[in-house]
Amino acid sequence: MEQLIREKLTAIGDFSSVNTIRQVGGGDINQAYYVRTQEREYFIKGNNNIPPHFFRVEAKGLRSIAETRTVAVPEVLDYDEPENGKTGLLVIDWIEGIPASTTTEQLGRKVAEMHQHQNSQHGFCEDTFIGTLPQPNGLFDSWLTYYREQRLESQLHTAVSQGNMPEKRRKRMAVLLDRLDDWIPASVPPSLLHGDLWGGNWLPGPDGEPFLVDPSVLYGDRLFELAFTEVFGGFPDDFYKAYREAYPIPDYYSDVKPLYQLYYLLVHLNMFGEVYGPSVDRVLSEYIG
Template identity: 90%
Template sequence: MEQLIKEKLAAIGDSSTVNTIRQVGGGDINQAYYVRTQEREYFIKGNNNIPPHFFRVEAKGLRSIKETNTVAVPEVLDYDEPEKGKTGLLVMDWIAGNPSRKTTEQLGRKVAAMHQHQNSQHGFSEDTFIGTLPQPNGLYDNWLTYYREQRLEPQFHTAVSQGNMPETRRKRMAILLDRLDNLIPASVSASLLHGDLWGGNWLPGPDGEPFLIDPSVLYGDRLFELAFTEVFGGFPDDFYKAYQESSPLPDYYPDVKPLYQLYYLLVHLNMFGEAYGSSVDRVLSEYVG
């Protein structure tokens, strides 16, 4: 990997001496490295078991967020689209800093501002990934159809194929999908969403400025994003207070929050197994009984 990294840096114009190549955290899916040359510091991901567009859509997502001029993201310097079995690299700026007392408040305001950037349709122009799982996309005229056909149903089918849907859970999930028209709104604004916004996908940069990383971008209901931030924590009260001050949440948010969290719980069920089964069942019981 070290030789590949040195060759990649030379290819993008940094032929200076490489002083440090150190494997770092954040590599649950990819190998992750801190690299320092005489010219600058880099964060580099590597993987030899990915589809060709894996790093390309991540780079496109980061670029989509950057173009809103709201919340900061690392600059993407280069990426590979590797052939099957070949190692690909994604090269970005290294981001490091310490949070200030205002960092999470700034994050709340900046995410709210990002959500004000909207599209005429829901979804995304390319298929993406959520963790290691393929995430189909497409552009839809209403949120309800997109959420059912491109979010819940693919994870449902994956769970069935992997044996993660015992009979009672499968029947409840099918009923929920049939009832979805009466449970979530079809006509909501298509906001730009990070798409995988949990506590591990933001970090403080220089002067405590918040940065978003590892997106799985789409246009959709902003409540979908907010619901996921509450699944695993990592977002303190001042994040939500700042978000609310910038962009108040509708009164029906508590009614749809578990339905939006269900998608991410299904993803974790399919990635990590039955440890997430009880959480899926709890949501299904709430809406189906």
């Protein structure tokens, strides 16, 4: 891997000597490295077991967020589209800093500003990934249709194929999908969403400025994003306070929050197994008994 990294640095125009190549955290799926040359610092991911577009769509997501000029993201410097099991690399800026007292407040406000950047349709122009799982996309006029077909049904099919969907759970999922329009609005603004916004996917940069990393972007109901921020304990109160001040949250949030969290619980069910089954069942019970 070190030789590939050195070759990549040369390819992107950094001919200076390499001082440090150190494997770091953040590599649950990929191998991750901190690299320092005489010119600058890099964060480099590598993987030889990915589809060719795996790093391309991550780079596209980072650039989509950057284009909003709201919340900061690392600069994408280069990426590979590997085929036939070859190793590909994604090269981005190394981000490091210490949280300031206002960092999570800034994050809440800047995420709200990002959500105000909207598209004419829901979804995304390319299929993406969440963890190791593929996420089919496409562009849809109806958020309800997109959420049902491209999100919930997609994870349901994966769960069935992996044996994570016993008959009782599968039947209740079928009922829920049939009745989804009882709760999910078809017509909401398609906001730009990070798509995988939990506490591990942001970090403080210089001067405590918050940065988002590891996106799986889409356009959709911004409440879908907010619901996921609360799945694993939520963000600090000042994050939500600042968000609400910048972009008030509609009243129907409490009606759809568990239903939006269901998608991410299905993802975790498919990635980590039945330990997440009871959480899926609790949401199903809340909506259909």
